[in-house]
Amino acid sequence: QAAxxxxxxxxxxxxxxxxxxxxxxxSDVGGYNYVSWYQQHPGKAPKLMIYDVNNRPSxxxxxxxxxxxxxxxxxxxxxxQAEDEADYYCSSYTSSSTWVFGGGTKxxxx
Amino acid sequence: xxxxxESGGGVVQPGGSLRLSCAASGFTFSSYxxxxxxxxxxxxxxxxxxxxxxxSYKCYADSVKGRFTISRDNSKNTLYLQMHSLSAEDxxxxxxxxxxxxxxxxxxxxxxxxxxx
Numbered sequence: 001q002a003a004x005x006x007x008x009x010x011x012x013x014x015x016x017x018x019x020x021x022x023x024x025x026x027s028d029v030g031g032y033n034y035v036s037w038y039q040q041h042p043g044k045a046p047k048l049m050i051y052d053v054n055n056r057p058s059x060x061x062x063x064x065x066x067x068x069x070x071x072x073x074x075x076x077x078x079x080x081q082a083e084d085e086a087d088y089y090c091s092s093y094t095s096s097s098t099w100v101f102g103g104g105t106k107x108x109x110x
Numbered sequence: 111x112x113x114x115x116e117s118g119g120g121v122v123q124p125g126g127s128l129r130l131s132c133a134a135s136g137f138t139f140s141s142y143x144x145x146x147x148x149x150x151x152x153x154x155x156x157x158x159x160x161x162x163x164x165x166s167y168k169c170y171a172d173s174v175k176g177r178f179t180i181s182r183d184n185s186k187n188t189l190y191l192q193m194h195s196l197s198a199e200d201x202x203x204x205x206x207x208x209x210x211x212x213x214x215x216x217x218x219x220x221x222x223x224x225x226x227x
């Protein structure tokens with residue numbers, strides 16, 4: 001149950017687009033279309049932003065989008081805003097019928 | 111609206127036990143699977159355990175298997191996490207989360223467990 005691999009940090013200026021990668025294996029990310037992404041602001045509970053690779057829950061801005069290729073999933077945030085500054089975590093269902101999270105990525109809006 | 115409220119956290123000595131609770135409201139608790147997810151101070155999220163809506167199936171992360179037990183009382187709309195043989199590595203904020211197919215769309219605010227002598 002090794003954690004999925006995410007970059008420790010990414011940054012971008014307001015209005016720009018950024019992409020956060022999430023690399024796993026064929027036993028998790030590559031094997032299922034059950035990748036989700038969570039946003040977490042300091043001291044707050046995580047918030048679901050993307051589920052099933054590329055679906056947005058009701059109320060989540062369409063500036064957030066997800067995709068997957070092979071064993072790597074990606075979260076793209078377009079039109080970056082100051083409020084997007086947060087930690088982001090990917091998660092995947094696994095072949096062991098468990099779930100695994102990525103190590104998290106800190107997004108800084110410059 | 112969906113509400114999940116965790117309780118039961120606190121300071122416990124190494125080797126000790128603790129039981130966490132998660133009170134659910136705003137949805138039909140007996141229709142949804144439930145998770146526990148933890149986050150050590152300054153660290154990332156770690157999935158801990160899951161139980162199906164009727165409690166008939168449970169799965170655990172390797173790091174807690176044999177020490178933690180998830181259970182639920184659908185008549186009380188409450189989820190539990192019984193933790194034994196606690197060590198410093200179990201120090202974390204513990205969140206309960208409602209399942210939504212294969213994601214976790216609703217989370218509580220967490221309860222803090224500190225394992226220290």
